[in-house]
Structure formats: structure tokens, C-alpha cells
Amino acid sequence: MLYFFHVCKKTIIFVKRTKTIVNSYQTKRRIKIHKRKKEIFKMEMVKGIALLLVVLAGFSLFSLKMPKGMKAMGALAGAATASFLVEAFQLYVGGDLLGFEFLKGVGQAAGSMGGVAAGALVPIALGVNPTYAILIGVSVAGYGILPGFLAGYILSFVVPKLEQKIPQGVDLIVIICLIAPLARFIATVSNPVVNSTLLNIGGILESASHSNPILMGIVLGGIITVVATAPLSSMALTAMLGLTGIPMAIGALAVMGSSFMNGVFFHRMGFGDRKTTIAVAVEPLTQADIISANPIPVYVTNFIGGAVAGVIVSLFGLVNNATGTATPIAGLMVMYGFNDAIVVTKVALMCAVAGAAAGYLGSLIFKNYKIKTVNEIRGN
Numbered sequence: 001m002l003y004f005f006h007v008c009k010k011t012i013i014f015v016k017r018t019k020t021i022v023n024s025y026q027t028k029r030r031i032k033i034h035k036r037k038k039e040i041f042k043m044e045m046v047k048g049i050a051l052l053l054v055v056l057a058g059f060s061l062f063s064l065k066m067p068k069g070m071k072a073m074g075a076l077a078g079a080a081t082a083s084f085l086v087e088a089f090q091l092y093v094g095g096d097l098l099g100f101e102f103l104k105g106v107g108q109a110a111g112s113m114g115g116v117a118a119g120a121l122v123p124i125a126l127g128v129n130p131t132y133a134i135l136i137g138v139s140v141a142g143y144g145i146l147p148g149f150l151a152g153y154i155l156s157f158v159v160p161k162l163e164q165k166i167p168q169g170v171d172l173i174v175i176i177c178l179i180a181p182l183a184r185f186i187a188t189v190s191n192p193v194v195n196s197t198l199l200n201i202g203g204i205l206e207s208a209s210h211s212n213p214i215l216m217g218i219v220l221g222g223i224i225t226v227v228a229t230a231p232l233s234s235m236a237l238t239a240m241l242g243l244t245g246i247p248m249a250i251g252a253l254a255v256m257g258s259s260f261m262n263g264v265f266f267h268r269m270g271f272g273d274r275k276t277t278i279a280v281a282v283e284p285l286t287q288a289d290i291i292s293a294n295p296i297p298v299y300v301t302n303f304i305g306g307a308v309a310g311v312i313v314s315l316f317g318l319v320n321n322a323t324g325t326a327t328p329i330a331g332l333m334v335m336y337g338f339n340d341a342i343v344v345t346k347v348a349l350m351c352a353v354a355g356a357a358a359g360y361l362g363s364l365i366f367k368n369y370k371i372k373t374v375n376e377i378r379g380n
Contacts (some may be wrong), residue, residue: 004347007207007369015051015216033308036211037071041170052158053223056101059073059237064072064104067157068125068126070339071125071126071128072122072125072156073236074125075118075121075122075124075125075152076118076122076145076149076236077148077235077236078117078121079114079117079118079121079122079145079148079236080114080117080123080145080235080239080324080341081114081235082110082113082117082121082238083110083111083112083114083117083145083226083324084110084111084114084145084239084322084323084324084325085235085324085325085327085330086106086107086110086111087107087108087110087111087322087324088107088322088324088325088330088331088333088334089107089330089333089334090103090104090106090107090110091103091106091107091108091110091111091322092107092322092334092337092338093333093334093336093337094106094107095107095142096337097336098336103118110257112142113141114144114145114239114324114347115137115140115141115142115143115145115147115148115187116137116138116140116141116148117137117143117145117148118137118145118146118148118149118152119136119137119138119139119140119148119149119151119152119187119245120133120134120136120137120138120152121133121137121152122149122152122153122156123136123152123155123156123159124220126153126156126157127156127160128155128156128159128160129159129163129272132159132175133152133180135175135176135180135183136151136152136159136179136180136183137152139151139179139180139181139183139184139187140152140183140184140187140378141185143188143191143206144191144194144240145236145239145240146190146194146240147186147187147188147190147191148187150186150187150190151183151184151186151190152183154186155179155182155186158179158182159175160177162175162178162179180336188364194240196257198316200345201274202342212314213246213311213314213317214314214315215316216247216250216310216314217250217307217309217310217311217312217313217315218247218307218310218311219307220250220251220254220305220310221251221254221306221308221309221310221311221313222254222302222303222304222306222307222310223303224237224238224250224251224254224255224306224310224326225254225257225258225302225303225305225306225307225309226299226302226303226306228255228258228284228302228326229258229262229284229291229298229299229302234251234255234326234327235296235324235325235326235327236324237324237326238251238323238324238326239323239324241323242323243323244319244320244321244322244323245316245321246314246317246319247321248319248320248321248322248323248325248357249313249318249320249335249338249339250309250310250313250314251325251326251331252320252326252327252331252332252335253309253312253313253318253331253332253347253348253351254305254310254326254351255306255315255326255327255328255331255349256309256311256328256329256331256332256351256352256355257305257306257309257351257352257354257355258284258302258305258306258309258328258355259281259282259328259352259353259355260281260282260352260355260359261301261302261305261356261358261359261362262280262284262298262302262359263277263280263281263356263359264276264355264356264359264360264363265297265298265301265339265358265359265360265362265363266280266281267333268359268360268363269297269363269366269371270371270373271290271294271371271373271374272290272373272374272375276290276374282328283328284341290372290374293372293376294371294372296366296369297362297365297366297369297371300362300365300366301358301359301361301362301363301365301366304358304362305355305357305358305359305362308354308355308357308358309351309354309355312347312350312351312354313347313351316343316346316347318335318338318339318343318344318347319339320334320335320336320338321338322334322338332344332348335348351358
């Protein structure tokens with residue numbers, strides 16, 4: 001009997017030890033897997049940020065070095081406004097938030113025409129006959145904004161050459177037969193490249209934003225806010241990257257906060273009169289010449305304010321699934337369609353205060369910096 005109890009005791013001890021060993025192994029394995037996942041997320045975040053910086057550098061070089069690059073980028077921003085801004089207001093605010101099906105249809109129609117808008121507006125901006133510009137635009141229907149942009153930009157240099165060499169009256173037939181399919185061909189060839197690069201960056205940034213939201217908020221908030229004041233367009237950039245979720249929410253509210261930041265900063269720095277200050281607060285690109293003449297104080301201040309706003313948005317976990325809405329008014333309005341209204345209002349107020357504080361801080365940092373005023377730049 002004693003032997004039986006002794007065996008049972010030994011068996012119980014053995015089972016407990018085995019269970020402890022197994023649990024310890026499983027715990028270590030879980031910790032190892034968790035660490036591995038964190039490492040993967042960090043690598044993805046670094047990869048996404050690096051690719052984003054490469055894209056920004058590429059578009060900056062395009063704007064500065066390519067023939068008529070600045071005009072083309074301006075037209076791209078216009079295309080984003082004409083399609084994605086209408087989509088944001090009508091689909092997400094009028095349709096989803098307020099419940100009007102008709103407005104929802106308007107938004108869906110506008111949002112699907114980004115490629116058409118870019119394909120038409122870029123040639124018009126570069127001096128192509130409006131009829132031929134619209135021909136290029138409608139030929140890329142069904143494709144995204146960047147394939148449409150590429151088709152419009154490339155063919156803007158081809159169409160005038162054909163008009164010079166072909167007799168008047170015959171040129172229309174030749175352009176219809178040649179340029180329309182060529183525009184479609186350019187969009188078809190470029191579309192897979194866009195999907196595998198630019199849109200992939202947006203996906204990487206969205207997934208990586210969950211691993212380190214504070215760092216992602218600093219980087220994305222700072223970069224997108226600076227882009228909003230640069231010759232590039234924050235709307236065009238976020239639309240091309242296909243940003244959604246937390247990254248797009250960062251873009252929307254960081255740019256909204258930058259309105260208060262630039263208003264305070266421009267007023268205190270004395271770049272221009274009240275009209276200049278109001279204009280830069282509403283839309284920085286209207287004062288692109290002043291910003292380009294004073295890049296260091298404007299960009300540094302905007303990065304600080306955007307980074308702080310980005311961190312605030314990240315910590316609250318707000319999302320925005322309306323791509324291309326990195327714009328002050330529409331960006332804020334759209335946020336109510338995807339998040340709790342009270343939380344959005346609270347975060348928006350915090351971003352506005354942070355923006356104004358960053359503008360004030362920037363004016364202190366650069367109070368002795370020699371700036372170029374609107375009178376010096378425009379000769380008023």
C-alpha cells in the first residue's frame with residue numbers, strides 16, 4: 001500500500017514538473033514570437049517611411065527638374081481637389097454621415113474620376129488644346145489619378161508636335177486615332193507599377209502604424225504637414241499613396257492644425273499683411289512664393305506642429321478611410337463619418353491648440369532669422 005502511494009506521489013511530481021517545463025517552453029515561445037512580430041513591424045515601418053521619403057524626393061525632383069514640372073504638379077493637385085475632395089464631402093459627409101443617397105452617388109462618381117481629371121487638367125495646364133486634353137482624360141477612364149497624370153503629362157509634349165507637323169483639319173482625325181489609344185496604353189502600362197509601389201507604401205504605413213503609433217505620428221504628421229506647404233500637394237500625395245486608416249487620420253487633422261499654426265506663425269513673423277496671413281491659413285499653396293523664399297523657418301515650424309498633431313491623433317486611434325483628404329476643412333468633416341463625434345471634436349481642438357502653440361514657438365525660434373517679406377518677393 002505504501003509502495004502504491006509512493007508511486008502515485010512520484011507520478012504527480014513528474015506530471016507537475018512536465019507541465020511546468022511545457023508551460024515554460026510555451027511562454028518562451030510566445031515571447032519569442034511576440035518579439036519577432038515586433039521586429040517585423042519595426043522593419044515594415046522603417047521600410048514604409050524610407051519608401052515615402054524616396055517618393056517625396058522623386059516628386060520634388062520632378063517638380064524642380066522636369067519640363068513644366070511645377071505646373072504639372074499644380075494640375076495634379078487640382079485633379080485631386082476636383083475628384084477626391086468632392087468624394088470626401090459628398091460620399092462620406094453627405095452620404096454616409098447625413099444619409100443622403102443622392103449625395104453619396106455624387107461622391108462615388110467624382111471619386112472614380114481621379115484619372116480622368118488628372119489626364120485632362122495636366123495637358124490643359126501645359127497649354128494643350130482643351131479638346132485634345134479632354135480626349136486624353138476620357139481615354140484613361142477607369143484608371144487612378146497617377147496613371148492619368150502620367151498619360152496627360154507625356155502626351156502634353158506629343159500633341160503640340162503633331163499639330164505642328166500635320167495639316168489643319170487632318171490633325172483632329174490623327175489625334176483621335178493615335179493619341180486616345182496611346183493615352184490608354186500609358187495608363188495600362190503604368191497602373192501595375194503604381195499599384196505595386198505607391199499604393200503598397202500606403203498599406204505598409206497603415207499596418208505599421210499599430211506597432212509604434214507615436215513614431216508613426218511624428219513622421220507622418222510632420223512630413224504630410226510640410227508637403228501641404230510645399231509645391232507638392234498633401235491631397236495629391238495621400239491620394240497617390242492610397243492612405244487610409246490611422247495614417248490618413250493623421251494627415252487630415254495634422255493639416256487642419258497647420259491652419260492655426262501658419263496663421264499664428266505668419267502673423268508674428270510679419271511675412272505680409274492680414275490678407276496674406278488669412279490666405280496661408282486657409283490654403284498654404286496660395287502663398288507658395290513666400291514659403292519657397294523662406295523654406296527653413298516655414299518647413300521646420302510646420303514639421304514640429306504636424307508631428308505633435310500626429311502623435312495626438314495616433315494616441316486616440318482615430319481612423320479616416322477617405323483617401324486624399326489631407327486638407328483643413330474637408331479632412332476634419334470627413335473624420336466625423338468614421339469616428340465618435342465627441343472624440344473627433346476633442347482631438348481637433350487639441351490639434352488646433354498644438355498648431356497655434358507650434359506657430360508661436362516657431363516665431364520665437366526664428367525671431368532673429370532674416371526673412372523675405374511679401375513686398376520684397378512680389379515687389380509691391
